[in-house]
Amino acid sequence: MARFFGQPDSVRVGQLFIDRRDLHNSSVHRPLQAGISGTRADGADSIVVSGGYVDDEDHGDYLIYTGHGGNDPNSRRQIADQSPDAPGNAGLITSMVQGLPVRVVRGPLRESPYAPTSGYQYAGLFAVTSHWMDIGRDGFLVVRFRLDRLPEQEPLHTRQQPDEDPAFATSTVTRRIRDTALSRELKAMYDQHCQVCDSAIPGYDGRTYSEGAHVRPLGRPHLGADKRDNLLCLCPNHHTQLDLGGMVILEDMSIADSRTLAPFADLTFRTDHNLAVGNAEYHRQLWTKRS
């Protein structure tokens, strides 16, 4: 079965689960033992935060999370180095590079005010926003991650208000890239190569990054569809240029400057993918209609 990213339809933020078997059956976190569900190739789709590592921090809306490996199950101390190549760690790094959402579950063992008093609680979808190697308290290398809760989700009602991170709060967002399950599929099909310039942006250790671009915009009032024939796999530069009206797509699927309509490149398509002419036209009309 393909790994599932995102929130299962039958699951709600804050939902409680009796045990790991219950989490497994609900497709919230499939492994029965491992804290991280994922591999380097797929990315990681879920983690369980259960207080196994002394260096972990739980701030409610963001976590500092230690990867797996080198931990003695009895003493809970590090007895060896962790590696960014261990499957779960490598999976979380891939999730960061490819912007995959991670389901976060809190276990009962935590001294965290955000954790359930018993059982397991689904806390929502988080993004991996940072990863780095560090020397842990026991003197061994550990792989650490920062995960931030994605916006536009139900709030989680906990015993304490989530912490704010002032450094994050003082800044403002300039551009949010939305991604859907379908666009992740498409990006995998293109192996993260841009349909305009064929580049794939290098991330950590050979991973690559691209973005799924909706040509007719999602949301009101444009009401573009989250369908394959409205999607392109693009590098961030060409995605930006498309979204900001610097380029348009002509009927023959060439790419043109939006002022001169002079084509400067062609869209490359792989088998089983095309862009609906009507979606390209809708986008073109947004930027070329003048009095």
Place this chain on the structure above:
Amino acid sequence: MARFFGQPDSVRVGQLFIDRRDLHNSSVHRPLQAGISGTRADGADSIVVSGGYVDDEDHGDYLIYTGHGGNDPNSRRQIADQSPDAPGNAGLITSMVQGLPVRVVRGPLRESPYAPTSGYQYAGLFAVTSHWMDIGRDGFLVVRFRLDRLPEQEPLHTRQQPDEDPAFATSTVTRRIRDTALSRELKAMYDQHCQVCDSAIPGYDGRTYSEGAHVRPLGRPHLGADKRDNLLCLCPNHHTQLDLGGMVILEDMSIADSRTLAPFADLTFRTDHNLAVGNAEYHRQLWTKRS
């Protein structure tokens, strides 16, 4: 006085103002008459939503907003085409392309459940997420905008819960670019040109786009500073590559592949700007430490 983007320190979300003079004095919205404060060169820093246009929609956390021009003040009907080159309209388009935050104020005239019953209310910072030309109800061209409220702000307590836009809610965020006042300054200094590849991403009608990149990441646990010597002006592709660990910065300010440490480009600096060697080193350590 330079145009100020963002929320003035003395102002809070939900704050009420008696009249336009009061808004002016508090630096929330400077013009006493115009609904949009802005120009093409600067961008728009604030708008007042006051129900002057029949095509406007207020959904709480997002607005469909009509630009200015061609409106008869008595009948409130369109009597001529609007132009994307009128200063306020051009300013909002620049704010979209450059990701500038827009202060939104609601006036008393609205039939909106989010508007104050009298006076003016500051609703927070919004991003211009879309702009397009349309034929309005009176048969003339109008310039329309979608503005979305930025996350990580105090909620606005209104008579009605904000609407959700299901098309937006079903998707997840893959990458959020944070921008600060300082990074906007730096981007202007580089005229939106990338310090690695010298490109400036084309947006609508000759505008260009770039991103401010913090080299030592902001926020816990990295605690990078929002200071000029921790900032670069980059295109989205190189910003992504920097953030995702695909490239690092060497001591001589050359850019290298993070696996091989082979330099492939040099950072270009303009007068009065440099990157602190310690910030480049902190970033390099995040990606090159291995067991």
